[in-house]
Amino acid sequence: MRVRTRFAPSPTGFMHVGNLRTALYAYLYAKHFDGDFILRIEDTDRERYVEGAVDVIYSTLQKAGIGHDEGPDKDKGYGPYIQSERKPIYGKYAELLVEKGGAYYCFCDKERLESLKDENGVARYDKKCLRLSKEEVAERLKRGDPYVIRQNIPLDGVSEYEDMVYGKITVPNADMEDGVLLKSDGMPTYNFANVVDDHLMEISHVIRGTEYLSSTPKYNLMYDAFGWERPKYMHLPPIMKDAQHKLSKRYGDANFEDFIEKGYLPQAIVNYIALLGWSPKGNEEKLSIQELIQEFDVDGISKSGSIFDEQKMRWLNAQYIRETTEEEFLELATPWFEKSVIKGKYDYKLFASLLHSRVEILSEIPDMVAFIEDFSDYGISLYEHKKLKIDLNIAKQAVETSIEAVEPLTSFSVEDVHNALVAKAEEKGLKKGQVLFCARLAVTGKASTPGGAAEMAALLGKEETLKRLKFSRSLFNA
């Protein structure tokens, strides 16, 4: 049997990382078996439809590297792939299901349904309309009475199925309601549309969140009533915000697009979410999408929810950043340099090489780079360094030495500055570390900087370097 999986989001806004992970797993599973991954848009609820949401779905999938084989834009003969365009199909199958006894027409209005509620406010439909005669139904239909079509669920017995992740799931039939399959506007509910579509599109494995775990028996009852073969099911544990809340779409920044804007690389996000709820056989956690396809296996999927840990995603992102070449990183960093105080000044290339091993997410760049412009009076106690045996006296000499070393330079590359500083240190009988450390400090006024004395000086240029060194020298005399 050919493996065909699908991702069936409803276009209600941004792409939540939980949704994205569901799409990822469905994609990985299909590709692992060289099967097809289908995109279907579930827009049967006209009230929740959000303009532009479909575009977000396309662009997110595309950026994440999750390519679909079929979808609204790629009809391979199973279309349409947008549910609102399939309305006639559902009507037809709903009638067929009525004929087969798996469903029935219901004319009950809101008021009556309301009156069925118990003390907990839970309503259970009482199958009243199931008892209507064929003639009566036909007559009311002819009269144009509003109606819905409900699923006819047995009153007793149990329904069972084998979930690929959770194992055997057993639900008493009495606990399932005769849910609405076809709404009064003629649109199907999810409960019905997913069954019809999954069958018609020949979906072999239904992969979705656990919220459907206990309603799946209802769908199986429909497959059975139609005489269709049931698909395999793989339900996925939730991604949590904390121990008791699922990651919420409306709170915080749990959607893909926001992470991209924060300077996360798509590969890192995908890699991280792949690991939330699934673990590979080996110990390697940094996996490309190709490797994920290779390694993906149902056995590795866990049953309990996982808390989203941005810290770990940051770490993974840093791994991906370090793996880029100098050129690639410069390209990634440049837009962020442009947003910072160094815009148009300094050597982007040199700055990029300094930040390459220091940046975890790109949005840190403006802050990491701001120090260069921020030079003013600072406390000279910063010079004291036990291990390098630097006291204020040594520091003063080191700064003086730095000035002497740098002054005659005609070429000011990192290497030039470094060599000059080291040579002069030796000449003056100072340890090179002492001069280098003091020069760096003198030139930046900062306890720590991304790079050493030579890099900082090269970044600033000869003129500014000397200016700052002399200013620092004056601090010792104050």
Place this chain on the structure above:
RNA sequence: GGCCCCUUGGUCAAGCGGUUAAGACACCGCCCUUUCACGGCGGCUACAUGGGUUCGAAUCCCGUAGGGGUCACCA
């Protein structure tokens, strides 16, 4: 509340009757080093709980507790 499901360190997790209970993030320490970072090495901390079954249970069974999901003309 009924029903379904889940429970290993702060977090992600391996484990599927016999292990010194992996690994990763975070944290701490050391090394490398002109600061910071990278990198290397090391450390810290876990089987929710009570009963069984068994020569032996993190692993199997039952109960308890805690948590999640679901009970819509939403998906």
